[in-house]
Amino acid sequence: xxxxxxxxxxxxxxxxxxxxxxxxxxxxxxxxxxxxxxxxxxxxxxxxxxxxxxxxxxxxxxxxxxxxxxxxxxxxxxxxxxxxxxxxxxxxxxxxxxxxxxxxxxxxxxxxxxxxxxxxxxxxxxxxxxxxxxxxxxxxxxxxxxxxxxxxxxxxxxxxxxxxxxxxxxxxxxxxxxxxxxxxxxxxxxxxxxxxxxxxxxxxxxxxxxxxxxxxxxxxxxxxxxxxxxxxxxxxxxxxxxxxxxxxxxxxxxxxxxxxxxxxxxxxxxxxxxxxxxxxxxxxxxxxxxxxxxxxxxxxxxxxxxxxxxxxxxxxxxxxxxxxxxxxxxxxxxxxxxxxxxxxxxxxxxxxxxxxxxxxxxxxxxxxxxxxxxxxxxxxxxxxxxxxxxxxxxxxxxxxxxxxxxxxxxxxxxxxxxxxxxxxxxxxxxxxxxxxxxxxxxxxxxxxxxxxxxxxxxxxxxxxxxxxxxxxxxxxxxxxxxxxxxxxxx
Amino acid sequence: xxxxxxxxxxxxxxxxxxxxxxxxxxxxxxxxxxxxxxxxxxxxxxxxxxxxxxxxxxxxxxxxxxxxxxxxxxxxxxxxxxxxxxxxxxxxxxxxxxxxxxxxxxxxxxxxxxxxxxxxxxxxxxxxxxxxxxxxxxxxxxxxxxxxxxxxxxxxxxxxxxxxxxxxxxxxxxxxxxxxxxxxxxxxxxxxxxxxxxxxxxxxxxxxxxxxxxxxxxxxxxxxxxxxxxxxxxxxxxxxxxxxxxxxxxxxxxxxxxxxxxxxxxxxxxxxxxxxxxxxxxxxxxxxxx
Numbered sequence: 001x002x003x004x005x006x007x008x009x010x011x012x013x014x015x016x017x018x019x020x021x022x023x024x025x026x027x028x029x030x031x032x033x034x035x036x037x038x039x040x041x042x043x044x045x046x047x048x049x050x051x052x053x054x055x056x057x058x059x060x061x062x063x064x065x066x067x068x069x070x071x072x073x074x075x076x077x078x079x080x081x082x083x084x085x086x087x088x089x090x091x092x093x094x095x096x097x098x099x100x101x102x103x104x105x106x107x108x109x110x111x112x113x114x115x116x117x118x119x120x121x122x123x124x125x126x127x128x129x130x131x132x133x134x135x136x137x138x139x140x141x142x143x144x145x146x147x148x149x150x151x152x153x154x155x156x157x158x159x160x161x162x163x164x165x166x167x168x169x170x171x172x173x174x175x176x177x178x179x180x181x182x183x184x185x186x187x188x189x190x191x192x193x194x195x196x197x198x199x200x201x202x203x204x205x206x207x208x209x210x211x212x213x214x215x216x217x218x219x220x221x222x223x224x225x226x227x228x229x230x231x232x233x234x235x236x237x238x239x240x241x242x243x244x245x246x247x248x249x250x251x252x253x254x255x256x257x258x259x260x261x262x263x264x265x266x267x268x269x270x271x272x273x274x275x276x277x278x279x280x281x282x283x284x285x286x287x288x289x290x291x292x293x294x295x296x297x298x299x300x301x302x303x304x305x306x307x308x309x310x311x312x313x314x315x316x317x318x319x320x321x322x323x324x325x326x327x328x329x330x331x332x333x334x335x336x337x338x339x340x341x342x343x344x345x346x347x348x349x350x351x352x353x354x355x356x357x358x359x360x361x362x363x364x365x366x367x368x369x370x371x372x373x374x375x376x377x378x379x380x381x382x383x384x385x386x387x388x389x390x391x392x393x394x395x396x397x398x399x400x401x402x403x404x405x406x407x408x409x410x411x412x413x414x415x416x417x418x419x420x421x422x423x424x425x426x427x428x429x430x431x432x433x434x435x436x437x438x439x440x441x442x443x444x445x446x447x448x449x450x451x452x453x454x455x456x457x458x459x460x461x462x463x464x465x466x467x468x469x470x471x472x473x474x475x476x477x478x479x480x481x482x483x484x485x486x487x488x489x490x
Numbered sequence: 491x492x493x494x495x496x497x498x499x500x501x502x503x504x505x506x507x508x509x510x511x512x513x514x515x516x517x518x519x520x521x522x523x524x525x526x527x528x529x530x531x532x533x534x535x536x537x538x539x540x541x542x543x544x545x546x547x548x549x550x551x552x553x554x555x556x557x558x559x560x561x562x563x564x565x566x567x568x569x570x571x572x573x574x575x576x577x578x579x580x581x582x583x584x585x586x587x588x589x590x591x592x593x594x595x596x597x598x599x600x601x602x603x604x605x606x607x608x609x610x611x612x613x614x615x616x617x618x619x620x621x622x623x624x625x626x627x628x629x630x631x632x633x634x635x636x637x638x639x640x641x642x643x644x645x646x647x648x649x650x651x652x653x654x655x656x657x658x659x660x661x662x663x664x665x666x667x668x669x670x671x672x673x674x675x676x677x678x679x680x681x682x683x684x685x686x687x688x689x690x691x692x693x694x695x696x697x698x699x700x701x702x703x704x705x706x707x708x709x710x711x712x713x714x715x716x717x718x719x720x721x722x723x724x725x726x727x728x729x730x731x732x733x734x735x736x737x738x739x740x741x742x743x744x745x746x747x748x749x750x751x752x753x754x755x756x757x758x759x760x761x762x763x764x765x766x767x768x769x770x771x772x773x774x775x776x777x778x779x780x
Contacts, residue, residue, distance in 0.1 A: 044597065096512065111540045137628070154620060155762075156763065157514060162718060199601065223569075237625075239534050248743070252741070252743065253740075253742060255736060255740035255743065256737045256738075256740045258736075259732075259733040259734070259735075259736035259737045260732055260733025260734075260736065260738070269743070287741060386697065388751050393652045395649065411629070424742065439776065443772075444638075446509065447641075447773055448772070449771065450772070450773045450774075450775070451772060451773070451774050451775070452775045452776075452777065453775055453776045455631065455775055455776065458626065458627075458629060458631060460627035460628055460629065460633065462625040462626050462627055462633075463625045463627055463633050463635070463775070464625070464771050464773050465621075466637045466771070468770050468772075469641075469720065469742070469743070470742055470743045471743075472743065473743060473745060475771050478623065478625055478635060478769050478773075479623050479625075480623070484584055488763060490758050490761075
């Protein structure tokens with residue numbers, strides 16, 4: 001097949017008129033306190049930090065910086081709520097509170113979507129169609145488990161742990177809060193949650209929802225801050241369980257920090273997922289999947305398909321098509337409904353990505369970027385692919401967490417598989433082939449917790465998610481996600 | 491003792507078990523198990539960290555084959571181990587007695603060990619059905635989650651239960667398709683070594699179970715920290731420093747399985763959740779369409 005003849009003429013005539021989502025229906029306070037015991041309270045230090053819009057670099061709100069004392073206050077509220085209210089409630093009633101959160105989130109979905117895109121830089125299409133609906137769906141799914149837990153654990157008696165401390169990342173702010181809070185509450189625990197310092201706004205809005213849903217005060221507490229606040233949660237002696245999503249490096253620190261404390265933990269960490277395309281794959285479909293796999297959410301996805309292995313006989317075709325497709329991606333205003341790739345979440349993350357672009361070139365790889373324009377202000381990275389890379393290159397081994405794809409080739413299935421598995425990570429993987437038997441052979445042999453075949457980056461509340469090897473410990477989502485928040489008695 | 495008999499009995503050399511072979515420790519060191527009356531029962535290999543590394547290499551090498559073995563076959567092999575142990579029951583009773591266990595308790599320990607193997611043999615093709623799920627996702631995809639073995643599991647077997655504690659720990663690990671390196675009880679290591687001989691005669695492929703003897707204090711750190719071990723199991727609160735194990739395990743995010751406080755002779759010491767403890771959950775998605 002000639003790649004020339006199959007190239008679509010994207011570059012002449014097709015211009016999209018701006019289609020920005022309006023923001024006039026959204027209210028963001030100038031300042032947010034800490035959400036403890038169903039009230040917004042001042043931080044003990046009186047310190048606040050700014051959260052900014054990464055697409056404009058403008059300040060959106062100032063956010064309380066929680067100290068160790070503030071975290072302690074939140075934990076005490078959570079403990080009290082656990083002992084006095086939440087653990088005494090009938091399980092079915094507990095479930096009804098969680099259903100209520102899901103419903104209010106659905107009602108306020110548009111507002112949440114806009115705020116998510118403002119605060120985090122992700123395209124409104126993703127916030128609107130993925131983040132917010134999935135977050136609501138998570139609450140709805142786990143709500144129903146509250147009074148059915150015994151059915152999930154044959155022969156055991158599942159009991160709540162107590163207070164869960166949860167620390168979440170900035171790539172899917174509300175969705176990660178839902179992943180953490182929903183199962184914790186359904187299993188009968190109370191929560192102290194810390195959102196990421198660059199994306200606290202939807203968590204503060206979720207606090208409003210929790211207050212409006214009339215949950216007993218202290219069942220969910222949300223404290224904002226940076227690493228020190230997270231450390232105060234991890235190290236707090238009256239927390240029974242730590243749930244963390246973030247980098248493998250911090251995951252290691254947490255596992256060490258809580259050693260010997262008896263705290264239960266789940267860690268959802270980094271990844272360097274591979275997509276592997278066989279010559280017999282539906283190539284156009286695969287190219288779409290690869291593009292979605294690495295450029296979805298600016299590549300700020302722990303399970304992003306950041307490595308690509310193409311069977312040698314179709315490599316030229318696939319790479320040409322990828323370049324063509326990359327050229328058509330619209331990078332820019334996250335609030336514009338046409339936008340495919342929004343803003344990089346923070347100046348710091350942009351710096352990290354750019355340092356990897358430099359490393360990639362210095363290691364001898366060939367870099368191709370889209371020629372698209374990017375706005376003058378804000379943090380932007382053009383979609384990027386590297387070819388001519390080898391297994392030992394840092395851009396192949398290390399998580400970049402940006403829209404950067406490293407492409408390699410393989411000849412035999414065995415060679416491809418070896419390369420796919422040649423990583424300390426094991427979060428996800430993707431297989432593209434039209435042969436059913438080959439799909440199952442590959443999906444069985446890829447050492448990763450989530451494997452997508454002829455699709456990629458799909459999520460659902462019923463579907464467990466989590467890593468093998470250094471990508472983490474435990475699962476979130478689905479029936480298997482309950483285990484993380486329960487003690488199973490004989 | 492030997493003098494009163496017409497022939498000299500042949501004493502056994504207790505060696506370690508790595509990759510289906512019975513080498514001596516590469517370190518050339520030993521420690522002595524005495525009979526309490528000053529007599530020497532056996533010189534035991536004082537295994538080294540190098541022995542452990544060799545054993546992990548053997549276990550890693552055996553993992554693709556063993557994890558790819560059918561559940562039915564794994565069940566039959568566990569059953570076969572039980573058969574072999576039953577046939578050699580007297581030897582194990584005698585060894586336990588030598589190590590200070592009463593005859594009656596030794597007999598019970600061997601019996602329960604055999605039954606425990608049968609118990610887990612029967613789970614081989616069932617735990618997957620208990621713990622798997624087909625997930626009703628909202629999008630047009632077929633989605634299912636099933637268990638897969640974690641990989642290479644290091645086991646610090648309990649010190650007080652030389653045979654039953656050993657068997658109760660390896661059975662759920664290997665029935666799930668993992669391979670393992672086990673540190674035998676330090677005070678009662680004889681049965682673990684003899685059990686390796688049982689494994690060797692039971693169609694367990696080389697490297698699936700590797701058995702070291704040695705000093706707990708010297709080897710625990712390595713069992714917890716080795717970068718090609720995926721999970722570590724420990725059983726003794728005193729001998730194994732739980733905090734230290736977890737700190738070391740964090741180097742490669744090892745799964746840490748805590749078996750402290752288990753009464754090995756109790757029914758509670760066996761359940762399918764013990765298999766699940768060294769399993770990963772893999773979720774697979776595929777579109778439903780034309």
